[in-house]
Amino acid sequence: MTEPDDPSPLVSLEGVNKSFGTLHVLKDINLSVARGEVVVVIGPSGGGKSTLCRLVNRLETIDSGTITFDGQELPAEGKALARFRSDVGMVFQSFNLFSHKTILENVTLGPIKVRKIAKAEAEKRGMELLERVGIASQAAKYPAQLSGGQQQRTAIARALAMDPKMILFDEPTSALDPEMVQEVLDVMTGLARDGMTMMVVTHEMGFARRAADRVVFMAGGEIVEEGRPDEFFTDPRTDRARDFLSKILTH
Amino acid sequence: MDDLIKYAPDLLAGFLDNVKLSLICGVFALILGTILVSMRVAPTPVLRGAGTLYVNIVRNTPLTLVLAFSSLGLSDTIGLTFSETPSTNSFWLVVLGLSAYTATFVCEALRAGINTVPIGQAEAARAIGLTFLQSLRMIILPQAFRTVVAPLGSVMIAMIKNTTVAIAGGYLMESAFVMRDTFDDTGVSIPIFIGLVIAFMLVTLPVGFVTSRLASRLAVAR
Numbered sequence: 001m002t003e004p005d006d007p008s009p010l011v012s013l014e015g016v017n018k019s020f021g022t023l024h025v026l027k028d029i030n031l032s033v034a035r036g037e038v039v040v041v042i043g044p045s046g047g048g049k050s051t052l053c054r055l056v057n058r059l060e061t062i063d064s065g066t067i068t069f070d071g072q073e074l075p076a077e078g079k080a081l082a083r084f085r086s087d088v089g090m091v092f093q094s095f096n097l098f099s100h101k102t103i104l105e106n107v108t109l110g111p112i113k114v115r116k117i118a119k120a121e122a123e124k125r126g127m128e129l130l131e132r133v134g135i136a137s138q139a140a141k142y143p144a145q146l147s148g149g150q151q152q153r154t155a156i157a158r159a160l161a162m163d164p165k166m167i168l169f170d171e172p173t174s175a176l177d178p179e180m181v182q183e184v185l186d187v188m189t190g191l192a193r194d195g196m197t198m199m200v201v202t203h204e205m206g207f208a209r210r211a212a213d214r215v216v217f218m219a220g221g222e223i224v225e226e227g228r229p230d231e232f233f234t235d236p237r238t239d240r241a242r243d244f245l246s247k248i249l250t251h
Numbered sequence: 252m253d254d255l256i257k258y259a260p261d262l263l264a265g266f267l268d269n270v271k272l273s274l275i276c277g278v279f280a281l282i283l284g285t286i287l288v289s290m291r292v293a294p295t296p297v298l299r300g301a302g303t304l305y306v307n308i309v310r311n312t313p314l315t316l317v318l319a320f321s322s323l324g325l326s327d328t329i330g331l332t333f334s335e336t337p338s339t340n341s342f343w344l345v346v347l348g349l350s351a352y353t354a355t356f357v358c359e360a361l362r363a364g365i366n367t368v369p370i371g372q373a374e375a376a377r378a379i380g381l382t383f384l385q386s387l388r389m390i391i392l393p394q395a396f397r398t399v400v401a402p403l404g405s406v407m408i409a410m411i412k413n414t415t416v417a418i419a420g421g422y423l424m425e426s427a428f429v430m431r432d433t434f435d436d437t438g439v440s441i442p443i444f445i446g447l448v449i450a451f452m453l454v455t456l457p458v459g460f461v462t463s464r465l466a467s468r469l470a471v472a473r
Binding site: 059077078096099158 | 372382
């Protein structure tokens with residue numbers, strides 16, 4: 001975890017642009033995330049939310065601008081980049097658990113191979129984390145034997161096992177059956193309460209209201225509006241945000 | 252039948268040479284093939300280019316020419332020698348040529364396997380801080396291997412049969428050459444011919460059987 005008293009932002013994006021071919025997906029993005037802050041990114045599909053999330057641990061490269069993490073510009077490649085990524089957890093829409101490894105192995109691989117922690121200690125910690133996300137009894141199974149919700153909670157435990165300074169969530173509940181969404185959101189809400197720095201791309205407005213310190217509304221590759229969740233949801237300042245909210249909140 | 256009894260020891264010794272060549276080349280081809288495929292998917296363009304060039308040249312050259320290059324080019328011309336004993340020397344030159352050749356097929360089978368591993372696996376590996384080589388070794392290749400066990404079995408079967416052209420690399424002691432040598436003395440003997448075919452099938456059939464069984468047992472559930 002990070003020290004919330006440090007006033008400098010943990011992540012800061014300045015003038016970031018990103019295109020895929022001729023498609024300009026992110027336009028001059030300026031955004032910073034403070035230590036311990038939970039930023040929820042919402043907006044219509046194709047608005048650049050996921051790309052924004054993936055930029056922060058450099059799963060996508062940027063065309064221009066700068067991204068700094070903990071005061072340092074993101075390393076471009078090699079060992080420095082791997083070391084940086086080990087400090088930033090990532091939870092994917094499609095879970096991406098290692099299919100040929102057990103649930104416990106998924107959680108301990110990073111600590112053992114990247115952090116060089118002894119296997120026994122990593123397994124003890126791994127079991128604690130699996131306990132915390134409620135799937136300790138599944139530790140010996142393989143990912144394909146678990147439900148989507150259980151897999152995603154494993155993925156969160158895998159991210160936590162690295163003691164990250166921040167966790168990125170890229171639509172963590174979008175691939176889940178409806179009855180499994182809540183169990184994952186509960187784990188995430190718990191993390192937010194414990195002071196984890198989080199950037200969450202999601203369509204779950206209930207989670208945004210409940211857990212976010214700040215809501216960022218993106219559309220057309222731009223940050224259209226940002227603010228506290230209570231203000232944003234009750235009194236959005238822009239037409240685009242009003243329009244978006246009216247479409248999703250009426251039913 | 253008399254021929255069979257009289258020449259059986261030579262033929263058996265020759266066939267054991269085929270098996271020995273197969274085992275040694277199999278190991279080298281798997282190692283070299285894994286290195287080649289790692290080059291072909293590496294982020295460094297120079298490595299990728301070198302891997303692609305090697306595979307495309309060697310895979311598309313007839314094996315007899317690869318073996319001839321190994322013995323005539325590398326050994327006779329450049330002076331690469333493994334042993335002072337000619338038969339031992341040519342044995343290892345054949346190992347070199349056949350391993351180098353088979354490795355390209357191993358590489359391409361593995362590359363097909365890598366393409367079946369979802370991109371998310373590599374992204375998750377990178378996201379926990381594994382380096383390229385770590386994620387290749389711990390996440391990508393283990394899954395790729397499991398999906399191509401059966402095709403790798405076919406590559407190995409082809410390689411086992413390819414040991415019978417060792418003569419092209421100057422090695423005269425494997426069974427197919429011993430058989431032809433025998434026929435030069437005795438005339439063609441159908442029992443010897445069939446006996447050798449059966450001997451090869453006794454090795455290749457289990458390879459095919461075991462690899463197909465392994466393929467279904469090791470399949471990665473997604």
